[in-house]
Amino acid sequence: xxxxxxxxxxGKRYIMGTQKVYALRTVTLDIEENEYVxxxxxxxxxxxTLMNLIGCLDTPTKGEYLFKGESVGKxxxxxxxxxxxxxxxxxxxxxxxxxxxxxxxxxxxxxxYSGVPGSERQRRAQEALDHVGxxxxxxxxxxELSGGQRQRVAIAxxxxxxxSIILADEPTGNxxxxxxxEIMALFAELHRGGNTIILVTxxxxxxxxxHRIIRLRDGRIESDExxxxxxxxxxxxxxx
Amino acid sequence: MxxxxxxxxxxxxxxxxxxxxxxxxxxTTLSVVVGVxxxxxMGWILQGLDNALEETLSMFGQDVVHVDRWDWTNQTxxxxxxxxxxxxxxxxxxxxxxxxxxxxxxxxxxxxGATIKRLDRAIKDAMVIGTTDEAAFGLASxxxxxxxxxxxxxxxxxxxAVIGSLVAEHLFPEGAPLGKRIKYKGRNYTVIGxxxxxxxxxxxxxxxxxxxxxxxxxxxNGKTQILITVKGLPHLTQEQTSDELIGAMRSxxxxxxxxxxxxxxxxxxxxxxMFDEFRxxxxxxxLILTGLSFFVxxxxxxNIMFVSVTERKREIGVRKALGARRRSxxxxxxxxxxxxxxxGAFMSxxxxxxxxxxxxxxxxxxxxxxxxxxxxxxxxxxxxxxFGVLSGLIPAMSGARISPIExxxxx
Ligand SMILES: Nc1ncnc2c1ncn2[C@@H]1O[C@H](COP(=O)(O)OP(=O)(O)OP(=O)(O)O)[C@@H](O)[C@H]1O
Ligand SMILES: [Mg+2]
Numbered sequence: 001x002x003x004x005x006x007x008x009x010x011g012k013r014y015i016m017g018t019q020k021v022y023a024l025r026t027v028t029l030d031i032e033e034n035e036y037v038x039x040x041x042x043x044x045x046x047x048x049t050l051m052n053l054i055g056c057l058d059t060p061t062k063g064e065y066l067f068k069g070e071s072v073g074k075x076x077x078x079x080x081x082x083x084x085x086x087x088x089x090x091x092x093x094x095x096x097x098x099x100x101x102x103x104x105x106x107x108x109x110x111x112x113y114s115g116v117p118g119s120e121r122q123r124r125a126q127e128a129l130d131h132v133g134x135x136x137x138x139x140x141x142x143x144e145l146s147g148g149q150r151q152r153v154a155i156a157x158x159x160x161x162x163x164s165i166i167l168a169d170e171p172t173g174n175x176x177x178x179x180x181x182e183i184m185a186l187f188a189e190l191h192r193g194g195n196t197i198i199l200v201t202x203x204x205x206x207x208x209x210x211h212r213i214i215r216l217r218d219g220r221i222e223s224d225e226x227x228x229x230x231x232x233x234x235x236x237x238x239x240x
Numbered sequence: 241m242x243x244x245x246x247x248x249x250x251x252x253x254x255x256x257x258x259x260x261x262x263x264x265x266x267x268t269t270l271s272v273v274v275g276v277x278x279x280x281x282m283g284w285i286l287q288g289l290d291n292a293l294e295e296t297l298s299m300f301g302q303d304v305v306h307v308d309r310w311d312w313t314n315q316t317x318x319x320x321x322x323x324x325x326x327x328x329x330x331x332x333x334x335x336x337x338x339x340x341x342x343x344x345x346x347x348x349x350x351x352x353g354a355t356i357k358r359l360d361r362a363i364k365d366a367m368v369i370g371t372t373d374e375a376a377f378g379l380a381s382x383x384x385x386x387x388x389x390x391x392x393x394x395x396x397x398x399x400x401a402v403i404g405s406l407v408a409e410h411l412f413p414e415g416a417p418l419g420k421r422i423k424y425k426g427r428n429y430t431v432i433g434x435x436x437x438x439x440x441x442x443x444x445x446x447x448x449x450x451x452x453x454x455x456x457x458x459x460x461n462g463k464t465q466i467l468i469t470v471k472g473l474p475h476l477t478q479e480q481t482s483d484e485l486i487g488a489m490r491s492x493x494x495x496x497x498x499x500x501x502x503x504x505x506x507x508x509x510x511x512x513x514m515f516d517e518f519r520x521x522x523x524x525x526x527l528i529l530t531g532l533s534f535f536v537x538x539x540x541x542x543n544i545m546f547v548s549v550t551e552r553k554r555e556i557g558v559r560k561a562l563g564a565r566r567r568s569x570x571x572x573x574x575x576x577x578x579x580x581x582x583x584g585a586f587m588s589x590x591x592x593x594x595x596x597x598x599x600x601x602x603x604x605x606x607x608x609x610x611x612x613x614x615x616x617x618x619x620x621x622x623x624x625x626x627f628g629v630l631s632g633l634i635p636a637m638s639g640a641r642i643s644p645i646e647x648x649x650x651x
Contacts, residue, residue, distance in 0.1 A: 057561060057644045078565050085563020096558045096648070100256055112249050113563040115242025157562070 002069065003030040004164055004196060005054055010063030011219070012049050023049040025219035026063070033164070036191045036230075037198045038210035045216040047200045048169055054198065055088050055167045056080045068164070085113050089158025093170035095150045097142040097157075103129060104138040107157045114161060128156040132186060148179035155186060165196040172206055178240075184209045185233035209233060246568050250575035257548070257576055258583065265580060268544045271537030272584030272627060273591065275530055276620045280592040282526030283616025286519065288608030293515045303508075304378065305482050307335075307468040307489055311504040313514045324502045326465045329458070331492055335468065338488040341481065345470040346374035349457060356450060357423040358411040366407055368424055368450045370457025370464075377471065379435060379451075386418045386433030389453055397455035402433035406447035424450070425460050478509045534627060541631035545577050549639035556639055557647025569640035570633075577632025578625055585624035589617055 012024040024046040031037060031054075039047050052058040053065060056072055059080075065072040067083060075083070084090075097106045107125035116124070129135050132152040142150055151171060158166050168187070172180035188209065191197050199210065207213050208231045215222040258265045306312075309327050332347040339345050348371040356366045369375075376388035379402075389400045401422060408417050408431075417431045429452060438446045458464065472481030482505045489503055549556070556569055592612055600610040612620075 052645050055561070057648075078567075081560065081563050081565045084561060090561045092648070096554070096561075098555055098558065100260060109559070110562040112245060113559075113565070113568060115245055117245060161563075 003066075004033050004068055005029070005031040006066040006069075007054075008064045008066075010053060010060040010065055012046075012053060012058070013061045022219050024053070024060075027216075027219075027221055028063075029214070029221065029224070031165075031196065031198065034191070034194055034196055035198075036187075036196075036209075036211040038207035038213045038227075039198065039200045039216060040202060040204070040207050040213060041216035041222070043202070046219040047202075047216055049219075050216065051167055051169050051198070051200055054165075055090060056083045081113075085110055086161060087164050089155075089161065089163040089166045091151070091154050091158050091166065091168035091171045093173040095142070095147075095154045095174070097150055097153055099142055102139045102141055103134060103145070103153045103156075106142070106153055107160050110157060110161045124160055125156070128160040129153070131159065132156045146179075147175050148182055151175060151179075151183055152186065155183070155190075159190070159195075165198060166190065168197070168199040170200055170202075172201070172203070180206065181233050181237060185237060188233050205231075246571055247575070250568075250572045251579065253572060254576040254579040258580055264544065265583070268541055269580060269584035269587060271533065271540045272581045272624055273588040275533040275537050275627065276585045276588035276624050277592050278526055278530040278533060279623050280588060280612055280616050280620045281595070282522060282530070283613055283619060284592070284596055284609065285522055285526075287613045287616070289515060289519055289522065291608065293512065303478060304469050304471045305478060305485055305505055305507040307470070307485060308504055308506055309465060312506040313511050315514065316504065320500075325493075327468065327503060328463065329454070329466055331489075332466060332468050334492045335488055338491065339470065341473055341476060341484040343471045343473055344374045344377040345468065346372045346378075347454060347466040347468050348375065349454070349461075349464040349466045351457075351461060354424060354450070356407060356411065358421065361411050361413075363407055363410040363448065365445075366404075366448045366450050367445060368452060368457070370452055370454040370461075372454050375451065375469075378469070382435045382438055384434045384436040386431070388433055388451070394453040394455065397453055397459055399427065399429045399456060400432045400453065401429040402435060402451040403431055404435050404447040404449040405437040407450055408434045422450075424452070427456075427460060429456075478507045482507050482510075530623075537627060538631040541577060541580065541627070542635060545573060545632050545635035546638070548576065549573060549635045552639075553642060553647045553650040556642055557644050557650065560644035560647065566640040570636040573636035573639055574629060574632040577636070578628030581624040581628035581631075582621060585621045588624075589620060592620075 007027055007029040010024065010027050011022065014021040014023055027046075027050060039050060041047050049058075053060055053072075056067065056075075057080075059065075059073050059075075067087070072080070072083075090096075098109070101109070104122065104125050107128050108121045111121040111124060126135065126138060129138055132155050134149060134152050134156065137145060137149060137153075140149075142153070145153065151174075155166075155171075166187075171187075172183055175183065184206065187197055187199070191211075197210075199206075201207050208227065211227050211230050212225070213227050214224045307327065309324050310321060329347060332345075336345065348369055350370070351368040353364070354366045354368040355362055355364050356368075373389055373391045373394045379388065384405065386402070388402055389398065392398075393400055401424075403411075403417065403422070411417070411422060412420065417434055420431055421428045422431060423429070435447075435449070470481065470485055472478070472484070476484070485505050486501065489505070490501065493502060495501065559569065559572075589612060596608075596612060597610055600608055
């Protein structure tokens, strides 16, 4: 089975005035379907930069990135938008829900951009919200929801297009510990359902839920290990 | 399909965005309201001008010129006009031998609001016109029945009358008025002709005319001022006829070469020309005002849209992360600007309708339509849309160009 994500000697350099900032120096990495990967590392080590590259929000300044065998570096804006829309689901630390929209409308949004008609869109958004346990909060606006609920809406939005991978940058960063575990339980379930999950965290006990842990330092991979004994969030929640 | 869905969603979103910033949207639209109001009111004034022109031209009659003490085009100073000598019947008598360039010519004088009686019936707002038999030429195609009075009848001040269709209807509901008598200021006249209806929407008074011989008119009303109507020979243009007539009249009045005329020769062409000039002025002023307010408006809305784009930078990032293309982002902000402007257009149309209705009812502008002409209402909405596209395009494109990571990092 070939890798969904194949990153070969990829780097990202920003130019700030006369200065070059190496956000990512050289990274080589393959991620297979249905993997559950955590990316760790100190602040400024390039975690978000790597995530943005994987998520096709940005293109590398060196090396080659193959997404499902296709070179991302050669794609134009529209093709990148298309990949983000169909293949990738983003979950952000700050949720990034649109404040004027209800939960349902927020979740419908990616489907608007793939041209799914209204009734079909609503049905699928409702389904995704049911999936994350928020089927009864469809008409709430983000400011009428708790932090954990907002992150669930964001996860529903990431799921609704049935993407191949879910990218989460510090998804528990703005949540209290217990709510964070609930979100991790949701990820575990999605993973068991066949999703590929890549999450960024600097909290070791969150990374422990993943099946593979990649550590970055100064824009390079410091270590890339299999987590032989991942934590089981459901069991922990039940035990509490 | 995808584009239609996006347009639909953009309109919903734009309405939401406009609604959630009510005060700001309202202030922004004001510039659109001003610009569109100029367009609409200009259209209304032009329509009114056309109506007034049509009304006045039809009063002139076809292809004839009129010598009068008054200048019908308002181009002569009123102080000069009131100093002019009145135009009298004797002037026409002196003029007549010199009219070798004319097909026909006749003097006329009128008594507006005259009461005409017949048995126990009366019409109170008739218009009695004293003239000669040559007036028949101008009315030849309008004789419904009977005939116009002859030169002999005119010479002898015969008590005969040719009546308009409304007068006939009022006084002779049973029909057949020919040979019957009507009474004007205590004197009996025999009806010898009836005119067909010539009324237009604005000119219903022409059907209330009653033509009697000039001499009969003078006998009853005394010395009056007259109007001289002249039709030039077929090969002459209106302008040539006017020039000939001015020459003839100058010699009647004994004017020395180079001195100003103390009469006016009014032609429908001169009037139409004056209207055209006036129309150009209205267009010019309207376009300048519209252009100015548009410029100010476009700059204003562009500014607001830039603010809107910056405020929603993060939202742009989220949308792009979820798969929005540049096109979608442009569409979204463009729709917002256009929706804003179209709302402004509707506000402006409501405002202008009120202004127009008020103006027409309060000042009795009978020639002006009491509503915005549909074409101009449509033009207003179209202009507003162009307005929206113009002012939304640059901000929308700049918003669409922001890279998703930059937008997502925006606090
Ligand atoms: N758009 C940019 N322009 C310039 N420098 C950038 C840009 N984005 C990231 N960097 C730099 O690249 C380096 C890596 O940033 P990145 O956001 O990937 O770190 P991180 O590992 O996600 O850190 P944190 O844990 O704080 O989120 C940092 O030094 C940062 O300043
Ligand atoms: Mg980061």
